[in-house]
Amino acid sequence: MSTPQALDRQALRSRFLAQRSLLSPVARTRLSLQIIEALLALPVFRDTNHLFIYCNYHSEVETTELIRRCLRAGKTVSVPLTRPDQSRMAAVAITDPDADLAPGYKGIPEPLPALIPSRLLPLETIEIVVVPGAVFDRQGYRLGYGGGYYDRFLSGAAAQARRIGLAFSLQVVERLPVFPYDIPMDIVITEKELLQWPRNAR
Numbered sequence: 001m002s003t004p005q006a007l008d009r010q011a012l013r014s015r016f017l018a019q020r021s022l023l024s025p026v027a028r029t030r031l032s033l034q035i036i037e038a039l040l041a042l043p044v045f046r047d048t049n050h051l052f053i054y055c056n057y058h059s060e061v062e063t064t065e066l067i068r069r070c071l072r073a074g075k076t077v078s079v080p081l082t083r084p085d086q087s088r089m090a091a092v093a094i095t096d097p098d099a100d101l102a103p104g105y106k107g108i109p110e111p112l113p114a115l116i117p118s119r120l121l122p123l124e125t126i127e128i129v130v131v132p133g134a135v136f137d138r139q140g141y142r143l144g145y146g147g148g149y150y151d152r153f154l155s156g157a158a159a160q161a162r163r164i165g166l167a168f169s170l171q172v173v174e175r176l177p178v179f180p181y182d183i184p185m186d187i188v189i190t191e192k193e194l195l196q197w198p199r200n201a202r
C-alpha cells in the first residue's frame with residue numbers, strides 16, 4: 001500500500017469511519033431501521049431464500065433486526081466467519097442472533113464455534129450478500145476495513161449473488177479511487193436513497 005492512490009484510499013477510509021462513529025447510538029438505530037425497511041421492500045427480497053448478512057460492528061448500519069425479519073419470513077440467513085489466515089470469509093447459518101453469536105475476529109459478533117462445522121453453507125447458494133462499508137460511491141464502489149474480504153468473497157464462489165451495500169447517507173461520495181480487484185455493488189441503500197446499477201449495463 002504505497003502508491004498515492006492507495007494512500008488516498010487509506011485516508012478516505014479513516015475519514016469516513018471517523019464520520020460514521022459520530023452518529024449517536026439512537027440516530028444509528030433509527031436510521032438503520034429505515035434502511036432495513038427499504039431493503040425488505042425490494043421486489044428481489046421476496047424471491048430470495050438465502051441471504052448472507054454481516055453482523056454489525058462498531059458504528060456500521062445495524063443488521064440484527066434485518067436478520068430477525070428474514071428468519072421470521074422463513075429465509076435462510078448465513079453470517080460471516082472470518083478466516084484471517086486465508087483472508088477469506090465462510091458462511092455459517094444462524095437461526096437465532098441472540099443465541100448463535102459471540103464476539104469473534106476483532107470482536108465482531110460471529111457464529112459460536114460449536115455451530116461451525118454443521119452449519120457451514122456453500123457460498124454458491126447465497127442469493128443476496130448484504131455488504132458493510134466505510135464509504136460507498138455513486139458508481140457502487142466501496143471501501144471497507146481494508147482486508148479485501150468482500151472483494152475476494154464477491155469475485156469468488158459468491159459471484160452470482162446480488163450485492164446490496166448498506167450505508168448512512170453521510171457515507172456516500174461521488175467517486176472513489178477504484179482498483180482492478182474492486183467489486184461494485186448492485187444496490188446501495190441509505191436512509192435517503194436507493195442507488196441501483198443494472199448488472200448488464202456496467
Ligand SMILES: Nc1nc2c(c(=O)[nH]1)N(C=O)[C@@H](CNc1ccc(C(=O)N[C@@H](CCC(=O)O)C(=O)O)cc1)CN2
Nearest residue numbers: 054055056057058080082106108132144145147149150
Ligand atoms: N460487521 C462486519 N463483519 C465483517 C467485516 C466487516 O467489515 N464488518 N469484514 C470485512 O472485511 C470482515 C472482517 N474484517 C475486518 C478487517 C479489519 C478490521 C479492522 O481493522 N478493524 C479496526 C477498527 C476499525 C474501526 O475504527 O471501526 C481495528 O480492529 O483496529 C475489522 C474487520 C468479516 N466480517
Ligand SMILES: Nc1ncnc2c1ncn2[C@@H]1O[C@H](COP(=O)(O)OP(=O)(O)OP(=O)(O)O)[C@@H](O)[C@H]1O
Nearest residue numbers: 142143144145146147148149150151152155181182
Ligand atoms: N480478489 C482478490 N484477490 C486477492 N487479493 C485481493 C482481492 N481483492 C482484494 N485483494 C487485496 O486485499 C487488499 C485490501 O483490499 P481493499 O482495500 O479493497 O479492502 P476493503 O474492500 O476495504 O476491505 P473489506 O472487503 O475487507 O471490507 C488489497 O491489498 C488487495 O490486494
